[in-house]
Structure formats: C-alpha cells, structure tokens
Amino acid sequence: MRHILSYTRQELKAKLTELGLKPFRTKQLWDWVHVRGVVDFDLMDNLPKRERLILAENFSSFLPTITAEQHASDGVIKWLFKMEDGHEVESVFIPEATRGTLCISSQVGCTLTCRFCHTGTQGLSRNLSTEEIVLQVWMARSRIDDWQGRDKPRKISNIVFMGMGEPLYNKDNVFTSCHIFMDEHGMGYGSRKITISTSGVVPEIPAIGEELGVNLAISIHASNNETRTKIMPINNKYDLGQLIESVKAFRLKETRKITWEYIMLDGINDSEEDAKALVKLLDGIPSMVNLIPFNPWPGSPYKPSTTENITKFYKKLQRLGMIAVIRKTRGEDILAACGQLRSETSKRNTVSLEFPTVVDVYGTEAQKQRIKVEITGAEA
Ligand code: SF4
Known part of the structure; x- marks a missing residue:
C-alpha cells in the first residue's frame, strides 16, 4: 500500500x-x-x-518513530527517524534570525566515501523512498509546531539536500519529493527555498535546472584534480573539467548563483595558491564560495585549517573578485555539522547530548497523532 x-x-x-x-x-x-x-x-x-x-x-x-532528538546549545536540533524497516535517517534543523533551514537526507549512508565525511565511512544501505524524504520535513514541522498555514511565516523556510547521501544517486525520489514540497496548494516552498547539493554527478546536474529550477550547490573542495581525487574519489569518474562543463550547461535562474562548497583542510587545500586556482577554475560562472571549517570526528584523517589560513583564503578570494562566505559552524556539540552526520546507534553516547525535557508531541490535539518518541541509547 x-x-x-x-x-x-x-x-x-x-x-x-x-x-x-x-x-x-x-x-x-x-x-x-x-x-x-x-x-x-x-x-x-x-x-x-x-x-x-x-x-x-x-x-x-505510517509515521516513523523518533529514536533521538538532540538539541545543541546553539538551537540546532538533530533527529533520528526510524523508518518502517528499522533504518534510521538523520535530519537537522538550523534556526537563524530570519529563517530556518532543514537539512535532509536522500540515502541511508552513502556510496561515495569522501575522505573528510563521517557519513562516507558507513557505506550505503539503501536509497530513501519519496515518502521517507517528505516525511523528514513533515516530521520536523510537526515537532517544532510549524503548521501555521500556508500564508504565515514558517519556522522551516528552507530545505537543503545536504544530509546523508548523494541526492543525484536517488534522483527520481529526490525530484518527486521536490515537486511535492513546491506544490502551490500544499507546502508551497518556492524553488529558491530548496537546494540540492551534489558531489558532482555530472550527467544529472543539468536536470536540476531543467526539471526543477531549484538552487544548485556543488561540493568542490579542491581546485585541482590531484587534490580532489585524493579527498573525493568521485573525481576519478567525473573530473573537474567535466564538472565545470556540466555546471556551465546548467540553466541558472536569473540573479542566482551556484554555491560551491569548500571544506577547509589543514595543509591539503587551504593555501592562497589554491584560492587563486579556484577563482580561475570558476571563471565565467556566477558563483558563491562557501568556506566550511572542517569539523573533525573520531578517527578523521584530516585536521581543520587554522583560523588564520581560512581568513587568508577568504581574503584572497575576495581580492580576486569572488563572492565568498565563511560558514559558521553549527550544532558541533551533537555532531550535526556538515560531514558529521552518522546514524550508527552505537555511537550516540559518544557525544555530549542535551535532550529535551519534554518528549511528547508538540502541537494541537488534532496534530498529536501517532508520532512515537523513543529516546534510546542516551542519558535522558
Ligand atoms: S560528503 Fe556527501 S557525497 Fe561525500 S561521502 Fe559524505 S554524504 Fe556522501
């Protein structure tokens, strides 16, 4: 059924x-x-x-069980949703002053083994179905009481596919869920409010512009093939030259830019020469570079760049005319930051958690449906 x-x-x-x-x-x-x-x-x-x-x-x-709900000290909330077959899926809510972003997953695990990514260490279990993708937004909105009606400001104003998995390896279900999110008679998220982030599945990139028109973010993380192949094995299949060509073919909506995600790894990709090469590589593409301080996890092979090097890199980009931002690290204390998502139940006690005191369901009586909360494996 x-x-x-x-x-x-x-x-x-x-x-x-x-x-x-x-x-x-x-x-x-x-x-x-x-x-x-x-x-x-x-x-x-x-x-x-x-x-x-x-x-x-x-x-x-069917509604998934919430097996964990972790509140970081900066307001970030991470959920683990247990699906019908027992697999757990992570979603993260990042509130900001004027908006709230929900980071959702497209797969359980991931095949791509990017070396800086915690999720990449666990392999792929399976793709998420359309309803499992939509359920992440539906459950999060229920948990934070965000069903105020279509025309009121909403707590979750933006949806980003930056959680576990490579969205373009689950393209059909990701695209159908985007159509559901964007339906004007339903949730009504505008195409500007949704971002698909890919590690560079070249053949599928143009379809994001042609079929959906949502924002595109690319995990580039290096400005030359040698370094990128070392940290992102997908570069063996689709190298930087092919990636740049496919992005040039992407139908960009007016006034929008491609977001390039660039994780700052000490001594690997963080020199001023790297910054210069990046600007050269992106020449002619309306771009915004998002510099992401690396969040080390237990056993990670890299160290974060120093603040001094991140600042130098950022200033070099700016001097060369590139729009750049340094992403503020959020949710660090619950391993909810970029590249740190991992749903292994056994790992839950390894981080310091601040669980909510109230674990029953938010909202009106009518909304108190069958959402079950089972906080397991952590101190309450
Ligand atoms: S960074 Fe994204 S694509 Fe790479 S291993 Fe992690 S989840 Fe997969």
Missing part, C-alpha cells in the same frame, strides 16, 4: 478517482496532509466517515 506522502497532487487525484471519490476531495485531503499537517484519516472531519475508511484502507499513513 503506497504512503499518502509519496503522491504528487496529480497522482493523488487519479488515485481518488479510481477509488470512486469526487475530484474535489483531492484538495481537501491535500490540505489536511500538506497544510495542516494531519495524516490520520480519522481526524479529517470534513470528509464523510465512509470515505475516511476508504482512505485508511488504501493509503499507508
């Missing part, structure tokens, strides 16, 4: 017609699920009882 959150609105309309329900029920059902945040058919009180039963018999409305 397909999950209610796996349907696009058009697919849902076709399914309801097949079940003998009137087409206008699509709008009501879509509103319950994607605007009010309710998937329990029993609670949908503007639908006749008989039709609610039909829905319950024909759609899954």
Whole structure:
C-alpha cells in the first residue's frame, strides 16, 4: 500500500478517482496532509466517515518513530527517524534570525566515501523512498509546531539536500519529493527555498535546472584534480573539467548563483595558491564560495585549517573578485555539522547530548497523532 506522502497532487487525484471519490476531495485531503499537517484519516472531519475508511484502507499513513532528538546549545536540533524497516535517517534543523533551514537526507549512508565525511565511512544501505524524504520535513514541522498555514511565516523556510547521501544517486525520489514540497496548494516552498547539493554527478546536474529550477550547490573542495581525487574519489569518474562543463550547461535562474562548497583542510587545500586556482577554475560562472571549517570526528584523517589560513583564503578570494562566505559552524556539540552526520546507534553516547525535557508531541490535539518518541541509547 503506497504512503499518502509519496503522491504528487496529480497522482493523488487519479488515485481518488479510481477509488470512486469526487475530484474535489483531492484538495481537501491535500490540505489536511500538506497544510495542516494531519495524516490520520480519522481526524479529517470534513470528509464523510465512509470515505475516511476508504482512505485508511488504501493509503499507508505510517509515521516513523523518533529514536533521538538532540538539541545543541546553539538551537540546532538533530533527529533520528526510524523508518518502517528499522533504518534510521538523520535530519537537522538550523534556526537563524530570519529563517530556518532543514537539512535532509536522500540515502541511508552513502556510496561515495569522501575522505573528510563521517557519513562516507558507513557505506550505503539503501536509497530513501519519496515518502521517507517528505516525511523528514513533515516530521520536523510537526515537532517544532510549524503548521501555521500556508500564508504565515514558517519556522522551516528552507530545505537543503545536504544530509546523508548523494541526492543525484536517488534522483527520481529526490525530484518527486521536490515537486511535492513546491506544490502551490500544499507546502508551497518556492524553488529558491530548496537546494540540492551534489558531489558532482555530472550527467544529472543539468536536470536540476531543467526539471526543477531549484538552487544548485556543488561540493568542490579542491581546485585541482590531484587534490580532489585524493579527498573525493568521485573525481576519478567525473573530473573537474567535466564538472565545470556540466555546471556551465546548467540553466541558472536569473540573479542566482551556484554555491560551491569548500571544506577547509589543514595543509591539503587551504593555501592562497589554491584560492587563486579556484577563482580561475570558476571563471565565467556566477558563483558563491562557501568556506566550511572542517569539523573533525573520531578517527578523521584530516585536521581543520587554522583560523588564520581560512581568513587568508577568504581574503584572497575576495581580492580576486569572488563572492565568498565563511560558514559558521553549527550544532558541533551533537555532531550535526556538515560531514558529521552518522546514524550508527552505537555511537550516540559518544557525544555530549542535551535532550529535551519534554518528549511528547508538540502541537494541537488534532496534530498529536501517532508520532512515537523513543529516546534510546542516551542519558535522558
Ligand atoms: S560528503 Fe556527501 S557525497 Fe561525500 S561521502 Fe559524505 S554524504 Fe556522501
């Protein structure tokens, strides 16, 4: 039985017609699920009882169990959502003064083994389904009480595919979930509010612009093939020359820029010469370079660049006319920062956690559905 959150609105309309329900029920059902945040058919009180039963018999409305919810001292929240088959998926909420970003995963684990990345050490278990991707946003919005209606400011204003996995190795499910996020009658996230970050799966990059029009971020992390191959094995398959060509073919929306993620590794990629080579490489592409201080994890093979070197690198980029920012490290104390996501249950006690005192579900009675919270493997 397909999950209610796996349907696009058009697919849902076709399914309801097949079940003998009137087409206008699509709008009501879509509103319950994607605007009010309710998937329990029993609670949908503007639908006749008989039709609610039909829905319950024909759609899954499974909700993952929250096996951990960690609050960092800077407001970042990390969740582990246990899916139906027991696999755990991580999502991270990063609140800022004027917006809130939810970082979501596209795979359980990852095949790509980038050497600076904690997730890359665990291998790939499987791709996430469409509903498992949508569920991360749905669950996070429920947990932080973010179902205020379509026209009100929302706590989760931006969605980024920067969690576990390479989104373009799960392209169909990632693209369908983006269509669901962007549906104007549902969650209504604009294309500017969604970012897909890839390590450089060259053949699929143009489709992000052509089929979705969302923001593109590329993990580049080096300005020459030799260094990039050392730290990102995918460079053996798609090298920097091919990557730059595919980005040039990407249909960029007006006024937007490609974001280039660049992790600062001590003595590896952080010299002023590297900065100069990067600017040369990106010549002619509307770009913004995001310098990411490396967050070491137990056993990581690299050290973070010094603040002095990061500053020198940043200033060199600026002098050469490149727009650059140094990303503020968030959620460090719960290993929620970039490249640190890892869902291995056994590792949970190795970091200092600050668990919420209230573990029941936020929101109105109607929203208190079947969300289960099982904080396990950590001190409460
Ligand atoms: S950085 Fe991204 S693509 Fe590379 S191993 Fe980690 S999760 Fe995979």
